[in-house]
Amino acid sequence: MKIEQIYTGCLAQGAYYITSNGEAAIIDPLRETEPYMERLEKDGVKLKYIFETHFHADFVSGHLDLSKKTGAKIVYGPNAKPEFEFISAKDNQEFTIGTIKIKVLHTPGHTMESTTYLLIDENGKDHAIFSGDTLFIGDVGRPDLAQKVAHMTQEELAAVLFHSLRDKVMTLADDVIVYPAHGAGSACGKNMSKETVSTIGEQKATNYALRANMTETEFVQEVTEGLLPPPAYFGMNVAMNKTGIESFEEVFNNGMRGINAIEFESVVEKTGALILDTRDNSDFAKGYVPQSINIGINGDFAPWVGSLIADVKQPIVLVTEIGFEEETVTRLSRVGFDNLLGHLKYGFQAWKQSGYEVDSINRITAEKFEKEVKIGESKVIDVRKKSEYEAEHVNEAYSRPLASINEWIKDINPKEHFYMHCAGGYRSMMAASILQARGYRNFSEIEGGFGAISKTNIPKTDFVCQSKVLK
Known part of the structure; x- marks a missing residue:
């Protein structure tokens, strides 16, 4: 048995790659499938299942592309109703991967379909949970994101989460490993640790929301206190994860189209595209294409794009450091910004050398x-x-x-x-x-x-x- 946490810092997101006896499972994959395909080929294993802990709001999952490329079945827990073929798992249902099992623990509260997956090793011992956004290291999932869909208040969802944690998660042995979907920096919680792995015992001892003798009323009050408004793109990402999306390859190819300086201005005027400049703020300050918005790639890029641009359908043209085009397009696709029309060929220097107007910041x-x-x-x-x-x-x-x-x-x-x-x-x-x-x-x-x-x-x-x- 092998478990690999594939952590993506810019999203503070953890996907999980599990293999056993020639078979594999992936939990909460990111949109670009190539890294997973490379691992499968290198290990000589067949992907059997793609487990989704819930409909993600902060990123677009790679479940559909991965399923099409490998034939693996997509699994959701109870209450999930996506618009594509999937396995609707029942609470406590078990799935076999090689000599291990993945057991479904329905843990609603963050969302009503939220599910924790319990890995049972080849000896029948509870080994680890993949807790999605139900339990983080130092925190629990925010209960305000699914209010409209669930027709419940955040307080009602928090109460459901309270019982999910105490009836399903906290009853597990203290040495069971906790693998969450997110760490510090994610907007899916408010007090997450920088650590990305823990145990049930450690969380009982240190996580404010799991403390002994905590009442439901106290839990609801503390979990709902101080929640910041969620980024505007969250609802759109949920919809994309439910209904299906363009393939990553198609989005990638569009974004990688080079547009010369002469065409660039015309494309912006004809399409109403937003000019997104991803260079370092020190370079942007000295000179940029007028009307550009600067969100540097070397920072919390994707979350800020989602917060400030909000509409994932907004047409976008890119200005990047030369050599960073691919990374920029990939990161945008992860949060569903698929309407990419291309990038300024040869970067800002090409614009400047063409004699076009340049703006700067004081x-x-x-x-x-x-x-x-x-x-x-x-x-x-x-x-x-x-x-x-x-x-x-x-x-x-x-x-x-x-x-x-x-x-x-x-x-x-x-x-x-x-x-x-x-x-x-x-x-x-x-x-x-x-x-x-x-x-x-x-x-x-x-x-x-x-x-x-x-x-x-x-x-x-x-x-x-x-x-x-x-x-």
Whole structure:
């Protein structure tokens, strides 16, 4: 028996590849199937089942392409009703892979079809669970995403989750390994650990939602407290996972089409495409194709694309660092942004050398900010998360999280200058690009963000540990 966790950092997502005696199973696969196909061929095994823990909201699964290429059956737990051929598993049903078994534990609450898969080894011993979004390391799945479909409140779903955990998961032996679908950075929970593997015993001892003697009322209150609004693309990804999608290869080929500088402008005008520039924020600040939105590939790229662009059907053309076209297209496809029309051939330099108009961002250093800012008079906007802001911020700064920019942008006075920063420059450059695309140019964005500001003598609030803030 072999279990491999295939962890994708940009999505904080774990897929699982399991083999036993010539057969294999894959749990919660990402959209691009090639890595799985390579593993199957290398190991000389046949993929028998593709297990889905639930209809994923934060990424598009590769279940359909993988099934078509291998003939493997797609398995969902009770209550799932996708629009394609699948096995509707019953609670406690067992599936055999080689000399091991996968047992279905229906654990609704995050969604009503949410299922945990228990791996029973060749000796008949409970070995591990693949908990999907039911149980994370340090947290449990948020209960607010499936409210409309389930016709239930988040409190009602949380109560269902409480019983799923206590009746199905916590009754397992303490040495059973826990393999979750996500880790820290995912929007599917609020307090996930950076660790991606644990045990039932460790979680009973350390996970706030699994503590002994916790009442249902306490669980519901604590699990629903402090939930941020889910990214707008979540519902669209759920629909794609239920109904079926274009093949990854088709999306990939469209995105990899090179468009020269002359055609580029015409394509944008004819299609209304959004120009997505994925270069580093320091390069973007110096020069970019006008109206571009910057979301750097070297960061939490896919989640931010989903949060800021939202509509997965939006036509998109890309500007990337040369050599990063393939990675960018792949990452976009993972979150369902399939309407890719191509990328600027030879990158931004080609645009610049063609003599077309170039825009830039007014980026200043923290040292210059220190010389210019007048606390109490100058307007400073902090686009970090609320918890980061509450931990420590520039005196008199306004908290305006990037995730809610579409709400606060309308309150900006275009005639009043302001300074803007995040933690290190990644998020503030996204905000800057959005602001300028919408006609706001009355700001200075601060290079290095609060990390650089903290090294200056600019007055700041007293630091408070973020973990305490979150509590």
